[in-house]
Amino acid sequence: MIARHKIVHSWLIGVLALFGVYWYGISSREAANAVSAATQRIKDACAGFWYLFPFSVVEWFYALFIAGMAAWLAVLLHRVRTWRGRRLEAAYGCVMGMLCLYLTAYGLYCMGWGVNYYADGFQEKSGLYAQPVTVDELERVALYFTEKLAETADGVERDENGVFAVPRDEIFAESTAVYEAISREFPFLNREDRVPKQMFFSRLFSAMNFTGFYSPYTGESNLNVDSPASLLPANIAHELAHQRGIASEQECNFLAVAAATSCSSPAYRYSGYLMGYIHLSNALYRADRDRWTAVRALLPEEAAADLRYHSAYWDQFEGLTAKVSTTLYDNALKSYGQKDGIQSYGTVVDLLVAYY
Numbered sequence: 001m002i003a004r005h006k007i008v009h010s011w012l013i014g015v016l017a018l019f020g021v022y023w024y025g026i027s028s029r030e031a032a033n034a035v036s037a038a039t040q041r042i043k044d045a046c047a048g049f050w051y052l053f054p055f056s057v058v059e060w061f062y063a064l065f066i067a068g069m070a071a072w073l074a075v076l077l078h079r080v081r082t083w084r085g086r087r088l089e090a091a092y093g094c095v096m097g098m099l100c101l102y103l104t105a106y107g108l109y110c111m112g113w114g115v116n117y118y119a120d121g122f123q124e125k126s127g128l129y130a131q132p133v134t135v136d137e138l139e140r141v142a143l144y145f146t147e148k149l150a151e152t153a154d155g156v157e158r159d160e161n162g163v164f165a166v167p168r169d170e171i172f173a174e175s176t177a178v179y180e181a182i183s184r185e186f187p188f189l190n191r192e193d194r195v196p197k198q199m200f201f202s203r204l205f206s207a208m209n210f211t212g213f214y215s216p217y218t219g220e221s222n223l224n225v226d227s228p229a230s231l232l233p234a235n236i237a238h239e240l241a242h243q244r245g246i247a248s249e250q251e252c253n254f255l256a257v258a259a260a261t262s263c264s265s266p267a268y269r270y271s272g273y274l275m276g277y278i279h280l281s282n283a284l285y286r287a288d289r290d291r292w293t294a295v296r297a298l299l300p301e302e303a304a305a306d307l308r309y310h311s312a313y314w315d316q317f318e319g320l321t322a323k324v325s326t327t328l329y330d331n332a333l334k335s336y337g338q339k340d341g342i343q344s345y346g347t348v349v350d351l352l353v354a355y356y
Helices: 003-025 029-050 057-082 087-112 114-118 122-126 135-155 168-173 180-185 202-207 229-243 249-262 266-287 289-296 301-315 320-335 341-355
Strands: 212-215 220-223
Touching (some): 003 029, 029 087, 057 087, 057 220, 135 266, 135 341, 168 229, 168 266, 212 229, 220 229, 249 266, 249 341, 266 289, 266 301
């Protein structure tokens, strides 16, 4: 049986070699930096090709992968039924093939992205570190963001209900300039950006509680365009932070706020301050309810309308799909050394206070 399946066994050996490189990459910070730098160049080269297509290529890769696995399973069942006398051989070949396909996809993800969790991130490269903050400091920065929202809320287009209504195409068109200002402060962030992709299956990703994702397979940044537009500019800035090899979600959330609030676009500045306010306000609510109430009372009505619309949109997706996807993503973060899982997003508050 083994001799009859040389191709699949050779494939398996190749996959194990891929994981060997990954295990080397996470063995030390120096190794992780080296592997991360090499894979970043590969991802950028791939992106140069896949960005020739105006749609999100990786979405269709995922759809084809799922369809391929289903077809492979159908072939397995057919062979088991029809290959009389050779059913074990048929089952072995198909199962090994499916296993190798899955391990190849997982191995490429680990190599292309997982190793970045063990390499230098924004804090190591910038020297700006998250530090414990006092309630006074938290309140002061939350007030600052509230004041900035009052300054910027009138500068963006709104609909008849007073809700943020800047056209999404306009937001995407301005995306390539969002990191220009902050890259002068942190030169390692400097790179030529491409306009991110709008996801075709955005509604499905909303059901899974995703506003976007970066694909290490194709080098694409992909954005959910069904969710409220008020945070779309900041979400774009978040995915463009991933494009720079920053794996940590809390660091990318910080960079989304810092990049968006420092750029020239009114829509991006407002969205950045809104995202920052959400993180800071939630932290202040947990720390001191009275201080949160006082800060919340100063929030401009335009921003309050956007927050109500934002909450109403996401409330409709509170269900099993969202819980399962959140749990899976939480466990995935922990598997790459992010011990706090999704709770590690709270660290963005410490970075915001340290910076602002």
